[in-house]
Amino acid sequence: MTDVVAAIQDAWTELRIHRGRVLMSLIGVTVAIAALTASVAIGELARSTLLVSFESQSGRAATLTTSAWNEQAGGDPFAAGAPSGADSLAVLDAMEAAVDRYDIEFASATTQGQVMFQGASGTQGVQVTGAEPDFAIMRHLGVADGRFLVESDRARLAPAVVVNRGLLDALGQGPASARTVELGGSTAVIVGVIDRGMQDEWPQAWMLPRDLLRLPEANSPMAYMNPPSLEAWVPEELADDGKRMLNQDIAGALPGWQVNTERTDWQAWGDDYDPLLPLQLTLIGAASAILLLGALGLVTVAVVSIRQRVREFGIRRAFGASRGRIFVAVMLESVVGTVVAGAIGIAICIFAYRLPAVQEMLTQGLSGGELPGFPMGAAITGLLVAAAVGAIAGSIPATIAVRSKVIEAIRF
Amino acid sequence: MPLLHLRGVTRQFATIDGPALQILKGVDLDVAAHDRVSIVGRSGSGKSTLLNILGLIDQPTTGIVELDGEPVALMGGRMRDRLRGATVGFVFQQFNLIEGLTAAENVAVPLHYGAGRRYWQRHRLASEMLERVGLSHRIDTKATNLSGGEQQRVAIARALVRSPRLILADEPTGALDIETGGRIMDLLDEVAADAGAALVTITHDVAVAARASRMLRIVDGRLEQTSAVAA
Known part of the structure; x- marks a missing residue:
C-alpha cells in the first residue's frame, strides 16, 4: 500500500x-x-x-399490436363491409376487456382518421389519432404545454384533444389553455400541445378513441377512419405468450372477425441491427x-x-x-x-x-x-x-x- | 562479526578492442560497526569501483562480499536494493541533490523506499535531520538555491535519514573550499558517531583521510594499510 x-x-x-x-x-x-x-x-x-x-414510431420492447377486420370486407377496411362506428366500438370493447383480464399495465387502443377543423384561414383537414392516456408513455410523446389525455377526460361532455404546434398555428395566435377547436363537427377542448420541431409543422391531434369515433364526421359515409387496433407494452419474456393469449381472447369476443396479433416494436426487426x-x-x-x-x-x-x-x-x-x-x-x-x-x-x-x-x-x-x-x-x-x-x-x-x-x- | 567483509575481491571490465581491464586485483577489507576508514589513491586506481562494491551497487568479478555475514552474491537484485536502502547512506562529491525538490524533499527521498511507517513520517523526519545539520531555516528552500556547503549538509542529512549502519562518502569535501570542507567533515564525523554508523571516506585530501582511525591506500588495484590514526 x-x-x-x-x-x-x-x-x-x-x-x-x-x-x-x-x-x-x-x-x-x-x-x-x-x-x-x-x-x-x-x-x-x-x-x-x-x-x-x-x-x-413503433413502440417500446415488447409492443404487441392486435388488428381486427371483418372477414366480409376481405381484409380491406375501407371496402364495403368495413367496420361501421358501432362495429368499431364493439372492437374497442373486446380489446379493453382483454387488457383488463390480463391486467396489462400499459396498453392503448388506437385508431386514426382524417377529419376537418376550423382554422383561422378556413376549414382544413387534420390527421387525428385516437389513443388512450398510456399512449404518451408508450410512444415517448412529450407535451410541451398543458398535458396529455388522462382517465378523467372520458367523463367530459366536450371531448379533450391534444394538438401539435402545426394545428395550434393554424388556429391563430393566443394561449393554448382554455381554447377550443371545431373538430369533425364537434367542439373539442385543447388540453395540451405537442412540439417535436419539424415533425409538428403539419396539423395533427390526439383524442380518446371513443371520443374520435363519436365525432359526427367520423360516422358519415365519407369518413376516412382506420379500424381500431390494440397496442400492449409487455415484458419481453412474456411477448410470445401474450401474443397468443391476446389473439385468442379478442378473436373469441369478435365472432366473424379476423384477428391478428404481432410484435411490432423495432427490436423485433433483428438483434444485430445497429444503424449507428x-x-x-x-x-x-x-x-x-x-x-x-x-x-x-x-x-x-x-x-x-x-x-x-x-x-x-x-x-x-x-x-x-x-x-x-x-x-x-x-x-x-x-x-x-x-x-x-x-x-x-x-x-x-x-x-x-x-x-x-x-x-x-x-x-x-x-x-x-x-x-x-x-x-x-x-x-x-x-x-x-x-x-x-x-x-x-x-x-x-x-x-x-x-x-x-x-x-x-x-x-x- | 564485521559489518562488511571482503576477501579476494576482483573487478574487471571488458573492453571493445583489447584485453579486459583489471581494476581491483584481490581486495581484502573488514569494516566493523563504528569504524572510521579512509581510502586514498590516485585517479583511476579503483577507489570508486571499490566504493560501488561496498555500497552494493556493483558486484565483484570474483571474491567474497558479505554484509552481516550474509554473502551478497546470493541475494537477488531487489533484495540488494532493499538492503542498500536500509543499510547504506551515500554522500557524493557533487552532492547529487535532485533539482526542483526542496531541501526537505531531497532529505525525504530515501524514506520513499523504506518501511511504511517512516514514509508517512517523512516530513517530520526530514525536518529533524535538517535541524540536526543546522539547516532548519532552509527546509523549504529549493536545492538549487543553496550554497555548496549547504547542499553538502542536505546530502549528509539525506544519507543519515534512514539511520544507516554504513556511510560511504566519496570526496565529500571535493567541491568545497578548505574552511567549509573542514566544517562538513566535522559534521559528518559527529553525526556518524551519534548515529553509531561506520564511515568509509574516499578522498584525495590527506587531511580529510587523517581524520579516520584507519587510513588505507589503494595502489594498482590492491589495498595497503598506511597508518593507524587515533580518531
Whole structure:
C-alpha cells in the first residue's frame, strides 16, 4: 500500500517539477481525449435519440399490436363491409376487456382518421389519432404545454384533444389553455400541445378513441377512419405468450372477425441491427488517429527528457529504489499526466455540451425538447483510454530509465 | 562479526578492442560497526569501483562480499536494493541533490523506499535531520538555491535519514573550499558517531583521510594499510 502511494507521490512530484514540459506534451493528449469523448458522447446521444425515435414510431420492447377486420370486407377496411362506428366500438370493447383480464399495465387502443377543423384561414383537414392516456408513455410523446389525455377526460361532455404546434398555428395566435377547436363537427377542448420541431409543422391531434369515433364526421359515409387496433407494452419474456393469449381472447369476443396479433416494436426487426455503428466507428477512428498523434508527441518529449534525468534515477537507486520501482514511477508520471489531461479534455466536452447553442442543435427532433445528461459512459471511456495511453506511452521512457546504469549516473 | 567483509575481491571490465581491464586485483577489507576508514589513491586506481562494491551497487568479478555475514552474491537484485536502502547512506562529491525538490524533499527521498511507517513520517523526519545539520531555516528552500556547503549538509542529512549502519562518502569535501570542507567533515564525523554508523571516506585530501582511525591506500588495484590514526 505504502509503495503504491509513494510511487504516485513520486510521479506527482515529478510532474510538479517538470510542469512546463509536461504541459506542452499533454496539450495533444488533452485535445485527443476531448475529441474521443465527444465522439463517443455524440455516438451515445445519437443512439439514444434514435432509440427514442424508433420507439416513438413503433413502440417500446415488447409492443404487441392486435388488428381486427371483418372477414366480409376481405381484409380491406375501407371496402364495403368495413367496420361501421358501432362495429368499431364493439372492437374497442373486446380489446379493453382483454387488457383488463390480463391486467396489462400499459396498453392503448388506437385508431386514426382524417377529419376537418376550423382554422383561422378556413376549414382544413387534420390527421387525428385516437389513443388512450398510456399512449404518451408508450410512444415517448412529450407535451410541451398543458398535458396529455388522462382517465378523467372520458367523463367530459366536450371531448379533450391534444394538438401539435402545426394545428395550434393554424388556429391563430393566443394561449393554448382554455381554447377550443371545431373538430369533425364537434367542439373539442385543447388540453395540451405537442412540439417535436419539424415533425409538428403539419396539423395533427390526439383524442380518446371513443371520443374520435363519436365525432359526427367520423360516422358519415365519407369518413376516412382506420379500424381500431390494440397496442400492449409487455415484458419481453412474456411477448410470445401474450401474443397468443391476446389473439385468442379478442378473436373469441369478435365472432366473424379476423384477428391478428404481432410484435411490432423495432427490436423485433433483428438483434444485430445497429444503424449507428458505421457513424460511431468513423468518429472513434478519427479520434483514435488524433490520440495516436498526441501519444507520439508525448513519447517523444518523454524520451528526450528521460535522458536528462539519468542522474536522478541513479540517486534514487543508490538510496534503495529497485528497477521495478523506477519503472513504475516513470510510467505513473505518464499515466497521472494523461489522466489529468483526459479529465481536462472531458471537462471541456461537458462544458461544450452545456452551451445553449450546442443544446439547441442537439435537441432538434427530440420529443419535449429535453436533452439527456452528458453520457457518463463517454466520460468513463475517455478516462480509461487516457490512462491506457499514458501507460503505453510511459512504458518506453520507463524502460530507458531502468536500463540506465547507476554507477555512470551518479559518477563517483 | 564485521559489518562488511571482503576477501579476494576482483573487478574487471571488458573492453571493445583489447584485453579486459583489471581494476581491483584481490581486495581484502573488514569494516566493523563504528569504524572510521579512509581510502586514498590516485585517479583511476579503483577507489570508486571499490566504493560501488561496498555500497552494493556493483558486484565483484570474483571474491567474497558479505554484509552481516550474509554473502551478497546470493541475494537477488531487489533484495540488494532493499538492503542498500536500509543499510547504506551515500554522500557524493557533487552532492547529487535532485533539482526542483526542496531541501526537505531531497532529505525525504530515501524514506520513499523504506518501511511504511517512516514514509508517512517523512516530513517530520526530514525536518529533524535538517535541524540536526543546522539547516532548519532552509527546509523549504529549493536545492538549487543553496550554497555548496549547504547542499553538502542536505546530502549528509539525506544519507543519515534512514539511520544507516554504513556511510560511504566519496570526496565529500571535493567541491568545497578548505574552511567549509573542514566544517562538513566535522559534521559528518559527529553525526556518524551519534548515529553509531561506520564511515568509509574516499578522498584525495590527506587531511580529510587523517581524520579516520584507519587510513588505507589503494595502489594498482590492491589495498595497503598506511597508518593507524587515533580518531
